[in-house]
Amino acid sequence: MTKRIAVIPGDGIGPEVVSQGVKVLKKLEEISDLDFEFKEFPLGAEHYLKTGELVTDEVKEELANFDAIYLGAVGDPRVEPGVLEHGILLDLRFSFDQYINLRPIRLYDSRFTPLKDKSPADIDMMIVRENTEGLYSGVGGFLKKDTEDEVATQEMVNTYKGVERVTRYAYEYAKNQSQEQKLTLCDKSNVLTYAHDLWQRVFVELGKEYKSVDQDHMLVDAMTMKLVRNPEDFDVVVTCNMFGDIITDLGAEIQGGMGLAVSGNINPEGVSMFEPVHGSAPDIAGENKANPLAAVLAASMMVEILGYSKEAAKVEKAVKLSLQNDQTTPDMGGSLTTDQVGDHLCSLLE
Amino acid sequence: MTKRIAVIPGDGIGPEVVSQGVKVLKKLEEISDLDFEFKEFPLGAEHYLKTGELVTDEVKEELANFDAIYLGAVGDPRVEPGVLEHGILLDLRFSFDQYINLRPIRLYDSRFTPLKDKSPADIDMMIVRENTEGLYSGVGGFLKKDTEDEVATQEMVNTYKGVERVTRYAYEYAKNQSQEQKLTLCDKSNVLTYAHDLWQRVFVELGKEYKSVDQDHMLVDAMTMKLVRNPEDFDVVVTCNMFGDIITDLGAEIQGGMGLAVSGNINPEGVSMFEPVHGSAPDIAGENKANPLAAVLAASMMVEILGYSKEAAKVEKAVKLSLQNDQTTPDMGGSLTTDQVGDHLCSLLE
Ligand SMILES: CC(C)[C@H](C(=O)O)[C@@H](O)C(=O)O
Ligand SMILES: CC(C)[C@H](C(=O)O)[C@@H](O)C(=O)O
Numbered sequence A, B: 001m002t003k004r005i006a007v008i009p010g011d012g013i014g015p016e017v018v019s020q021g022v023k024v025l026k027k028l029e030e031i032s033d034l035d036f037e038f039k040e041f042p043l044g045a046e047h048y049l050k051t052g053e054l055v056t057d058e059v060k061e062e063l064a065n066f067d068a069i070y071l072g073a074v075g076d077p078r079v080e081p082g083v084l085e086h087g088i089l090l091d092l093r094f095s096f097d098q099y100i101n102l103r104p105i106r107l108y109d110s111r112f113t114p115l116k117d118k119s120p121a122d123i124d125m126m127i128v129r130e131n132t133e134g135l136y137s138g139v140g141g142f143l144k145k146d147t148e149d150e151v152a153t154q155e156m157v158n159t160y161k162g163v164e165r166v167t168r169y170a171y172e173y174a175k176n177q178s179q180e181q182k183l184t185l186c187d188k189s190n191v192l193t194y195a196h197d198l199w200q201r202v203f204v205e206l207g208k209e210y211k212s213v214d215q216d217h218m219l220v221d222a223m224t225m226k227l228v229r230n231p232e233d234f235d236v237v238v239t240c241n242m243f244g245d246i247i248t249d250l251g252a253e254i255q256g257g258m259g260l261a262v263s264g265n266i267n268p269e270g271v272s273m274f275e276p277v278h279g280s281a282p283d284i285a286g287e288n289k290a291n292p293l294a295a296v297l298a299a300s301m302m303v304e305i306l307g308y309s310k311e312a313a314k315v316e317k318a319v320k321l322s323l324q325n326d327q328t329t330p331d332m333g334g335s336l337t338t339d340q341v342g343d344h345l346c347s348l349l350e
Helices: A014-031 A045-051 A057-063 A083-095 A160-175 A195-207 A220-229 A241-254 A293-305 A309-324 A338-349 B014-031 B045-051 B057-063 B083-095 B160-175 B195-207 B220-229 B241-254 B293-305 B309-324 B338-349
Strands: A002-010 A035-040 A068-073 A100-106 A124-130 A140-143 A151-159 A182-187 A214-219 A236-239 A262-266 A272-276 B002-010 B035-040 B068-073 B100-106 B124-130 B140-143 B151-159 B182-187 B214-219 B236-239 B262-266 B272-276
Touching (some): A002 A014, A014 A035, A014 A068, A014 A293, A014 A309, A014 A338, A083 A272, A100 A241, A124 A160, A124 A241, A151 A160, A151 A195, A151 B195, A160 A182, A160 A195, A182 A195, A182 A241, A195 A214, A220 A241, A220 B241, A236 A241, A272 A293, A293 A309, A293 A338, A309 A338, B002 B014, B014 B035, B014 B338, B045 B083, B068 B293, B083 B272, B100 B241, B100 B293, B124 B160, B151 B195, B160 B182, B160 B236, B182 B195, B182 B220, B182 B241, B195 B214, B214 B220, B236 B241, B262 B293, B272 B293, B293 B309, B293 B338, B309 B338
Parallel strands (some): A002 A035, A002 A068, A124 A236, A182 A214, A182 A236, B002 B035, B002 B068, B068 B272, B124 B236, B182 B214, B182 B236
Antiparallel strands (some): A100 A124, A100 A262, A140 A151, A151 B151, B100 B262, B262 B272
16 A cells, blocks of 8 residues: 655755655665655745745645655754744644654664663663653743743643553553563652652553553653663653653664664654654755765654564664664765765665 | 861761761861861651651751751652652752752763763863752642543743852853863753743853853753763753753763762852762661762862862862772772771871
8 A cells, every 4th residue: 555755855964864765765665565655845944934934734734644754854054943843843743743752772883882881782772752742832931021030931731641642652662572571661750749740640550551561660860870871771761751852862872873863753543753863964964975874764663653564674674784884974984975875775675 | 167067967878978978077177277066967767757857947947057068868768759858858958048059070080981982081070950940849730630631730930030040150160160161051942932041041141241151052952962972072061950950960970870979059158068969778778888989079079168179179089099099889899898988088188
């Protein structure tokens, strides 16, 4: 069956890296039963500067008919920081109720971690981040702004529904793994005695349905320590939106940095969106030297979530090989161009 | 002039490590003009279980007459998690308006960092954490608790006054350093558009008074990456209570872990409190094997904040030497007891 993919190349290096991902997906079509239909959406800084539009309701209605969204990057020095992130990235996450943010932390080669004595077997976990509420709810305000009596508030809002669905997803994820089955809740329940008390209760309550899954708890401050000292202790981690933002970036770093970090914004019942975590890197845009591996890994995760694990694994394996053999762009130690990395991956897939 | 120190040994290994700190302070009295008067306060789990009291108003009134508080650790398996932390640690921070949490991140020997290729010159910074508001304000609540419609909220509350005073402290700290003078604001202003907008405005506004200080900004997610990849880029960092909690623990880990991490809860106009960051470690309490170095470094920071930098530097130097020469407890690679480490430090001070 044909899968319809909405491609949003976006800004800076977005178009270059996304086109490698599309190249790899087209190669997958050749060597498997997969069939994709791509449509590009020219959203991003250029479009915004020309039209003043970010993502209109019409575009959202159209996107709703796709099986997935494949996004490059947004961000442009000509646009005030935050505008494109809010108006495109966060808006799509919220509009399509992509309540899961899936972030694999996976070291492909020991060379790439800044940590001493850690191997790929030590750094291999999945972080499941809540993606539609918490401190990202946008609720808050000012009292007496711009005076010495100013009060500024930002609300961490959690709902039972929101916490339940992401926690259940994480339990299911842990349970469906072939090897270790462990789920760690990361929160700050000793201080956030309302919002994270709810997380605690839901975690324990659902835990009764998932007896085969080892259940662990870790305060966020201790979690960051353990991520760099004993990353091998983690398997699947579930956490709130804000802490997820923080620990997934730390996780990205210990597995080799932004050049390899992937983010899936998932609505299991709706339209999901896949993106490399790195930004638009305007300073190197258009020079055919941006590292496309995170974008390709994002494509691989998209294929997996669309239901084709075997094909996804092939792509991931190709990426791993290209890293081990230095068939990469200069930032990863190789000497290939963006295009050449894409071609190399396709040749590995054959 | 005599400085009056209130000593709260607390729970678990607290008494053992704090007595090494007191031993070192007494040695300082011998070899310098310093003069201390110590009084012990038996606060902690034992006292709570016997009397039901945490810190009474009477005790607070008494503590208010001291020059500083020297705290070991609180936490006991017989008491529900959170009770002692809230009822003692956080209560003292808030009651004495200790609005600065000062956390030095300093690597004494390359062996102790989990990071590749980082030396003491690379890991040397001061994190200045706001300590009395933000997500720690305790504001929040439940709607329809224990139903499927439950909403749980937790409020990040910041005031101009609160942000201004900690930011000013951090600028002063950066300015008064002999070498590099750089201050980095760590926030999530692209998402926390109210609470952290205030931080941004205050940082820029005060920055005009501190032209000699290099001013930098980093989002908290990027900050965690940079702390493990390029810790050498940081000098002084200022941040909100919650993010400070997270990044100081990460910082503690990259400089060698909890065995060496120190926290000063400071009210520049009032009574400050100094503590090792590690917990009460009940599993090894009373065995004379707990590592006292963080407690001794906390004593050194106390001496410094009381105005005796030269004497504080001597203590820090002794700790550094004992680490380099493996005159430490087993957790740091040595084979001394808690007491012996204290004695060794005293002999180094002579
Ligand atoms: C760009 C930003 C709004 C976003 C976030 O904070 O979620 C990013 O950091 C991420 O993790 O995808
Ligand atoms: C014990 C806990 C309440 C405390 C905090 O969150 O501030 C601790 O983690 C710290 O950093 O001193």
